[in-house]
Amino acid sequence: MTVDNVPNVRTCITPLEENIRVLEQDRVGELSNKKKFNRKRKKIDVDIVIVGSGPAGMMAAITAAKQGVPSILLVDENHLIGGQLVKQSHKFFGSEEEKAGTRGIDLAVELMEQVNSVKTIQSMLKTTIIGCYNGKKNHKLIAIKRLIEGDQLIEINSKSVIFACGAMENMLAFPGNDLPGVYGAGGVQTLMNVYGVKPGKKVLMVGAGNVGLIVSYQLLQAGVNVDRVVEILPKIGGYNVHAAKLRRCGVPIYTSHSIKEVYGNGKVEGAILVAINNSFKPIPGTEQKVSCDTVCIAVGLTPSIRLLEQIGAKTEFIAEAGGHVAIHDSSMQTSVKGVYVAGDSSGIEEASTAMIEGQLAGISAATLLGYDKQADMLKKKYRKALEGFRSGPFGIKPKICKEKIACCWNGGINY
Ligand SMILES: Cc1cc2nc3c(=O)[nH]c(=O)nc-3n(C[C@H](O)[C@H](O)[C@H](O)COP(=O)(O)OP(=O)(O)OC[C@H]3O[C@@H](n4cnc5c(N)ncnc54)[C@H](O)[C@@H]3O)c2cc1C
Incomplete structure (x- = not known):
């Protein structure tokens, strides 16, 4: 984002300061003359x-x-x-x-x-x-x-x-992946466990490796509703102990499923999921809508x-x-x-x-x-x-x- 006229600032590691001016940025950043730089x-x-x-x-x-x-x-x-x-x-x-x-x-x-x-x-x-x-x-x-x-x-x-x-973190390419509310799992963990901020109210987790499973459980612990976990592979990649904990809390894990797109007006309002065949191709006609305000991507590093x-x-x-x-x-x-x-x-x-x-x-x-x-x-x-x-x-x-x-x-x- 642009912070105090400085473009391309990684706001996830920039501490908040009094009167800081943070703006979204949808263009290639230019160097500002106003950039603070300690000459020493x-x-x-x-x-x-x-x-x-x-x-x-x-x-x-x-x-x-x-x-x-x-x-x-x-x-x-x-x-x-x-x-x-x-x-x-x-x-x-x-x-x-x-x-x-x-x-x-x-x-x-x-x-x-x-x-x-x-x-x-x-x-x-x-x-x-x-x-x-x-x-x-x-x-x-x-x-x-x-x-x-x-x-x-x-x-x-x-x-x-x-x-x-x-x-x-790896990202996935799908329509709507740049809407506010689409996060990497590491970002969600940082928000919740380092800064004490919930990323949203209802989360769709993409990826059932250890990271996806553990972060889903941590979301539940923070009082966030995890709608479901989707996993493109035919079986869960993470440890069974983590998957079992989620299932005990009533969170379903859909294997052979993936995300097709995310929709919303200026922010995530829902996602469209699709079933995946043995050749890892989406099966037409299996699309289903899930309403959520957060999509968490946990598809590897x-x-x-x-x-x-x-x-x-x-x-x-x-x-x-x-x-x-x-x-x-x-x-x-x-x-x-x-x-x-x-x-x-x-x-x-x-x-x-x-x-x-x-x-x-x-x-x-x-x-x-x-x-x-x-x-x-x-x-x-x-x-x-x-x-x-x-x-x-x-x-x-x-x-x-x-x-x-x-x-x-x-x-x-x-x-
Ligand atoms: C959800 C989750 C659950 C996990 N659970 C377990 C578990 O139960 N047991 C287990 O053993 N492992 C677990 N892991 C894996 C474990 O956290 C990582 O494998 C481990 O942290 C890797 O350590 P590292 O020192 O290589 O890198 P990191 O811990 O990632 O540290 C690298 C550091 O380098 C800094 N850095 C990078 N580039 C620069 C630069 N240019 N200048 C300055 N600093 C830089 C980064 O900011 C970061 O602080 C888990 C991971 C996740 C995401």
Whole structure:
């Protein structure tokens, strides 16, 4: 939206201020002369910079600090540390060591306290990394920090970089998908669980993977009516335990169904659903209207890799990863020396595995700088834990994803 004459502002991460003027925008933004920009540039030199303070980024920072790395910078565009965890009010699944049974929100606080208690980790919030390149000696990252007195440009020089940028939500193309009231599931979670705002009164959920099921349940907990969940596949993609909770609350889940369009005068007033055949084509004549004021899209995530591509890391399209991912070795090192990746940026998975990958990346980055205490033993331990996670029935996709990545790393796309 346009905020105080500045176009293309991401209002979802821009704090509200007194007398702020927010306007909708239906055009290509132009740069305004009135844009507030703090002219004082800043330069920072660090040993390791970590982009993203989700579970992967926080664990990478904590692990590198434990190894003795003297200066670590953890950067995040949000005003809170924790990535996705800050909006997850449900208890996590997974192993006890990786905090199963703990709520994502509590885990974020626990890890944030650990990060804040270490003097060698500096957290820089409300700061977006907008560019990166390889300098002669170091890697250079360009950041914009949002300050009340005006945005500030920061140049970060670092010996090593860990990209733990998470993922972006997928959208669906259908008529009316730009009407106010059509949300991504992550957006709905942020509104409800971070800002305490209900997205609407009656929701149609599209997607019955874990995200769609969990967010539907959280909507019910917030007192919002969930009309139904539709899922294009012939079976539910998420865990049965989440689906069962919804059904017990009377929310039907329609498999082999999808959304055809959303209608409404200036805002969502309803949607048209359609049944889907075995070839994933809509079956004519099966259309039905559903009245609702909110449509929530939970149809998967795509790894955030734009910065990795910019710095020159080799990427490959791997369907099981959720899209293009940076090719990396078993220490999370990408094709650019000193540049590592961890968490959803390296293939969509879970917070538990993001934490372990973060630990691996943290150890590897520290080792490169000469802080290699018990590095081999620790790496073995983390790799074993990842193997354990990926050996169960829900670990098949990430397992194949990582096998394909290893295959690419070893010189070919022979999958
Ligand atoms: C509804 C839902 C339920 C889930 N339930 C579970 C569960 O029960 N158990 C489980 O293990 N997992 C669960 N997950 C998955 C888990 O949340 C993610 O896999 C995990 O958060 C990924 O961690 P990450 O550190 O890779 O990325 P994220 O947590 O996404 O963090 C990435 C951070 O990087 C920041 N960032 C990105 N680009 C930039 C940039 N250019 N500059 C600055 N900052 C940037 C982002 O703003 C974000 O804060 C769930 C996910 C969802 C959506």
